[in-house]
Amino acid sequence: GPQSTERGFDKQRNLDAARNDPAGHHLTTDQGVRVAQTDDSLRAGDRGPTLLEDFHAREKITHFDHERIPERVVHARGAGAYGRFRVYESMADVTRADFLQDPELETPVFVRFSTVAGSRGSADTVRDVRGFATKFYTRQGNYDLVGNSFPVFFIQDGIKFPDFVHSVKPEPNSEMPQAASAHDTFWDFVSLQPEAMHTVMWLMSDRAIPRSYRMMQGFGVHTFRFVNAAGQGTFVKFHWRPLLGVHSLVWDEAQKCAGKDPDFNRRDLWTAIEHGQYPEWELGVQLVGEQDEHAFDFDLLDATKIIPEEQVPVRPIGRMVLDRNPDNFFAETEQVAFHTANVVPGIDFTNDPLLQARNFSYLDTQLIRLGGPNFAQLPVNRPVARVTNNQRDGYGQQDVHVGTASYTPNSLNPGGCPVTASPDAGAYAHYTQTVSGTKIRERSPSFQDFYSQATLFWNSMADWEREHIVAAFRFELGKCEHRHVRERAVDRINEIDHDLAVAVAQGIGVDEPTATTTNHGRSSPALSMANLAGDGIG
Numbered sequence: 001g002p003q004s005t006e007r008g009f010d011k012q013r014n015l016d017a018a019r020n021d022p023a024g025h026h027l028t029t030d031q032g033v034r035v036a037q038t039d040d041s042l043r044a045g046d047r048g049p050t051l052l053e054d055f056h057a058r059e060k061i062t063h064f065d066h067e068r069i070p071e072r073v074v075h076a077r078g079a080g081a082y083g084r085f086r087v088y089e090s091m092a093d094v095t096r097a098d099f100l101q102d103p104e105l106e107t108p109v110f111v112r113f114s115t116v117a118g119s120r121g122s123a124d125t126v127r128d129v130r131g132f133a134t135k136f137y138t139r140q141g142n143y144d145l146v147g148n149s150f151p152v153f154f155i156q157d158g159i160k161f162p163d164f165v166h167s168v169k170p171e172p173n174s175e176m177p178q179a180a181s182a183h184d185t186f187w188d189f190v191s192l193q194p195e196a197m198h199t200v201m202w203l204m205s206d207r208a209i210p211r212s213y214r215m216m217q218g219f220g221v222h223t224f225r226f227v228n229a230a231g232q233g234t235f236v237k238f239h240w241r242p243l244l245g246v247h248s249l250v251w252d253e254a255q256k257c258a259g260k261d262p263d264f265n266r267r268d269l270w271t272a273i274e275h276g277q278y279p280e281w282e283l284g285v286q287l288v289g290e291q292d293e294h295a296f297d298f299d300l301l302d303a304t305k306i307i308p309e310e311q312v313p314v315r316p317i318g319r320m321v322l323d324r325n326p327d328n329f330f331a332e333t334e335q336v337a338f339h340t341a342n343v344v345p346g347i348d349f350t351n352d353p354l355l356q357a358r359n360f361s362y363l364d365t366q367l368i369r370l371g372g373p374n375f376a377q378l379p380v381n382r383p384v385a386r387v388t389n390n391q392r393d394g395y396g397q398q399d400v401h402v403g404t405a406s407y408t409p410n411s412l413n414p415g416g417c418p419v420t421a422s423p424d425a426g427a428y429a430h431y432t433q434t435v436s437g438t439k440i441r442e443r444s445p446s447f448q449d450f451y452s453q454a455t456l457f458w459n460s461m462a463d464w465e466r467e468h469i470v471a472a473f474r475f476e477l478g479k480c481e482h483r484h485v486r487e488r489a490v491d492r493i494n495e496i497d498h499d500l501a502v503a504v505a506q507g508i509g510v511d512e513p514t515a516t517t518t519n520h521g522r523s524s525p526a527l528s529m530a531n532l533a534g535d536g537i538g
């Protein structure tokens, strides 16, 4: 049946087969031949040239030469851990996802936390969004909840993602600066793309310098869809809440940590787990019935918006504990491959154009990052569910597929061929949604309000939080060398809150803006090329 688990439901048992403990063994070559000497290469004479026939030396050096793989194009620096998830009560009314049915059932997980902009060796305590990616090894296959520490994102459409990421990465000529939000390019981009301003507010807040991964929220960001056994859909936003509460560093601490211990967040997670202080998160959902799709003054498909909790409360549905560090950083934390399109029956997508692009991007990037089409066979990525299909060969193939015919249907393999299942037998069924429309690129008018939730965020801040935000804007935007970019950024901030814009302007040597006439909460026009020309960069 679809829930048979030949590799065992226990992910740790599943990993045992791959664990290689050198203790008590002789040193060998990759071919298993014992090695007598690994310090001196084979030479012609004691001062002579090295001989090509020294297969051990050649193999050792060749393997070393090939040790590196490309780092993730974003979220390159991370830390991961294994754990378990359990739902509080059956969610069968809204989803048929097997791992959300039974409070007795523990589902193994692997979680990777990350910074976004920095390279693999960069410091932990930088001002940045944090990734919070969870792989659930469910009996029905892997489900990945690839979330972030902010509930909103900078852009509405994934087609902009390469532009956005180029603006936060070091500049292409000098590869400076390392700090993402201190860039001229970053401020140039976000002020030219005002949909980014809500997330910019989060980035300038203390949320962007978490004290610990154990004290950080996570969000699925997009509106996803639950689907129950009757095929009925419910919109869902995912929230992770740390049981230790949400805590941040202050900027001065963050900078000191970056200098004194660049591994500050990674070390904190590792040590806590080593000491048995297992971090826990509660999974919560905001559920919205299909009939309420248009009940909000923003679009549920717009990833720059939250659903205010006053409008839709977060319902806690389960708990996750992380209780085991990886054995090997490269094998597990580096080679783990999360993908928004790794879904299981009962969980589906929406037409959020950011999500739609992600559903393309992750598999595509992993094909090059992990060297070909078989990375799902890597120990950390292997489902605990049985994998059977006709996908064959390719670099790094680990399985020895048996039988003469590798197509379905076939009548040649004596044991028969793998057959498709019905949804009742656990097969994935895409949500039945009626779609029609004219092929266009224009954004929906429902995506055009860029500022009112940024204002909502600012208005919800305590005085001390506001002080930190002003200081962050002054520090980060103040590093921006182009005056016209600083001015344009202040104009955007002015759309959020006039007092904030004045306070920022005073700290970065640009004129104070005049009070805006924009009616917060109403749509603001998107930038046109005419606006850009007015900024002096046309």
Ligand code: HEM
Residues within 6 Å of the ligand: 071, 072, 073, 074, 075, 078, 112, 113, 114, 130, 131, 132, 133, 146, 147, 148, 152, 153, 157, 158, 159, 161, 162, 220, 221, 222, 303, 336, 337, 338, 354, 357, 358, 361, 362, 365, 366, 369
């Ligand atoms: C990596 C989250 C938007 C492309 C990641 C990771 C996370 C994440 C958590 C790191 C996964 C890990 O730990 O291995 C998000 C969230 C987004 C978002 C929450 C917005 C809501 C996008 C978009 C794209 C994208 C729009 C592309 C169109 C990538 C790529 C990687 C990545 C290529 C590297 C994956 C790899 O090499 O395995 N993202 N991301 N992301 N993301 Fe996103």
